[in-house]
Amino acid sequence: MAEQESGAREPAEFGLDDAALAAHPTVYAADAFAGRTVLVSGGAGGIGRAAAWLLGRLGARVVLAGRNAEKLEGARTAMAAHGLYVRTAVVDIREPESVAALFARVAAEAGGIDMLINSAGGQFPQAAIDFSAKGWNTVINTNLNGTWHMMQAAARAWRDAGRAGSIVNIVVVTTHGLHGVAHTIAARAGVIGLSQALAVEWAPLDIRINCIAPGVIETPGWRVYDPKAVAAYPRSNPMMRNGSTWEVAEACAYLGGPAGGFVTGEVLHVAGGSQLWGETWTIEKPDYFRV
């Protein structure tokens, strides 16, 4: 892979750690989310964790959700030590019953939510022609069906409580330059289309729905990618660098909070322009494309 370099790093080194997330400067006022409750799926992962830290620091009560209780507890402990209000809940977003139980618990223990960030998701790199039925179904179930279960449960809770809400779905860049993850592009394009349909259908319920399409953002999720592919990520966009989870977190605060009050059905790329120029190969680039 001529265009990819060596320089492998350990997955644990990817992204901002809790100490950095506790101290990172923010453009938002310290009380911008005071009185709000935010549920973050994938909240112990890279992007979700940064969003949880930011919104918690801005005064929100935060509920972190994911499958791995130990990971969730690690994130909760770090944030609680900083004086933030954090609760955790185990959920598999692919299972409607698990999602229903999550929302029942959040209603009972936190009085419901005002904002949902769907950051739970992921995929593995593989040439599409080699996808197994199980692999395809896993990625579609996680990213499209799982996100839908979370959105519908949130909307039902808001409708029943007569409460306004906003949803931010973390997707991927679907329109240009991301290769080797066709299953996730199909799933996320589905989430974008769904979000646009629901932005209209649920506007009468005072529910806003937007998506963020991150480009290459350093997180532990990168562990499934070949180190040689990862080494090439900084050259995959016109800004010639990787993005940080904080940059996505601040976009979540904009779209999901009061600043984005008149924005719905939108897709915000936080991708250094990779939706326009550049290529991200998560698998080895075929010789056919080498010029």
Ligand SMILES: CCC/C=C/C(=O)SCCNC(=O)CCNC(=O)[C@H](O)C(C)(C)COP(=O)([O-])OP(=O)([O-])OC[C@H]1O[C@@H](n2cnc3c(N)ncnc32)[C@H](O)[C@@H]1OP(=O)([O-])[O-]
């Ligand atoms: C910068 C680039 C752009 C984007 C970056 C990011 O999003 S990074 C941040 C995002 N974060 C992430 O992406 C997090 C990392 N990703 C993951 O954890 C998983 O890819 C997941 C999201 C599918 C969850 O899976 P899970 O724990 O629910 O399930 P499981 O692990 O048990 O797999 C189920 C089935 O899927 C198949 N299959 C799975 N892997 C491979 C493979 N390498 N090869 C081939 N096939 C594979 C296989 O069929 C397997 O069943 P089997 O044959 O074993 O019986």
Ligand SMILES: NC(=O)C1=CN([C@@H]2O[C@H](COP(=O)(O)OP(=O)(O)OC[C@H]3O[C@@H](n4cnc5c(N)ncnc54)[C@H](OP(=O)(O)O)[C@@H]3O)[C@@H](O)[C@H]2O)C=CC1
């Ligand atoms: N990092 C990047 O470069 C990019 C990331 N994205 C997307 O952003 C989102 C967040 O990614 P990132 O933070 O990097 O990745 P991480 O892998 O760090 O975080 C993803 C989190 O999702 C949770 N999760 C996965 N499957 C499920 C499930 N079925 N039910 C509940 N939780 C689940 C995992 O938690 P647990 O293990 O506890 O289940 C994990 O902590 C993902 O959708 C990702 O694809 C998009 C473009 C680029």
